[in-house]
Amino acid sequence: MRNEDNDCIRYLMKEMDPSEELLMERAMMEDEDLLIEVESMRQTLQKLDRLPKVDPPKEVTDAIMEKASNHAAERRKAKKSFKPVYKYAVAATLALTITAGGTWLFVGTSGSDSQERTTVAASAQTQSQVQSSNASASLNFANSNAEEVSKSGGNKVEPWIDRNNIIRFEDQFVKGNNEFDALLKSSTKKLRLVNQPIIQGQHVKSIQLTGASN
């Protein structure tokens, strides 16, 4: 659509600049058809003034006002609860809670860690105690023999248990040492099966040897 076609509407609706209005009026004076078109539209527009204006029903406006009141009350309530003083209080409480929570969590974790470590250590100790009690007799025996060896060899025999719970005499083992060989032979001869292998109230599924009486 050409812009000039809408000039009638712009003129009638008073949406023209004063200079444009003047030009439009001049054009209407010169062009009779344009004048007729504008006047015809003006008459139709005047008929639109009869368009009815209707009020909404009272119950509808009352319901809306009630909603508006409720919303305003909620907003006032929300505003009150978020006064700056309260904001600071909430922030402080949050900071304290986070700090306390963090500390508690840290202490709890490290405590449980050390506890865990203690438990592990204790169980390891218990296990080693049990094993050592089982092996103590043989060890004592070995020790006594080893002492003899050390006396003879000049070195103190100190048997030790490796991580696989095997008694080791390696440090003192020297190839071709007959005394040591005899000591080892006699000590292993005296070892026998443990009849009731129980560690911490649980049956153990392994062969255990002891030099002590069951």
Next chain:
Amino acid sequence: MKLEQSNHISTKYKQLDDKDLVRFYRQNGDEQAFSELMNRHQTKIYSYIYSMVGSGEIADDIFQETFTKVITKMDDTYNEQGKWIAWVMRIAHNATIDYLRKQKRFVDVSSNYDKESNTDFYDRLPDEDLISAQEQLEKDEAKSSLMKHIGELPEEQRQVVMLRHYYEMPFKEIADLTDVSINTALGRMRYALINLRKLFDKEKEQEENNYAQRG
């Protein structure tokens, strides 16, 4: 009803412009400010919705939906730089168009008859006691004829006519609201007036023919 409402509103609020009233309601939850806003614009908004949908009950629903959105969204969506009424009008217009699209049909407002309330569009108009019964009848007939013809206009043209009539909206705003260019909005108004003129001419011709046949 409008008078009853306005009695409760002090003159202080009546002197304030929309912008101040909106600020009072938003900042202080001032109900009287909102009441004054409603009082000022409710007739235009309701008339626009009513003229577009042609049913009192549906107009009530859309009007209520519009103001529920206005109340809840005024804090977040409304920008104080713009005109409050233009913002409200956009909500009302969108709600009306949504309804019409759902219906997928044009509503002939002149022949619309509320089955629920047993009332016609013109039963809702304010009483004008000062004019005689004959004048009232003629006036009603003219209004009825006008509404009938407006109901016959394509929806786009009807929208522009109603927005211009009830809101005295500049064409720039009508163009923004209806998502078209200003020239398209002006063109729709022009075609609406041309079509209305044709419909009035046709009606006049028929009346003359009827008169001649009786004579």
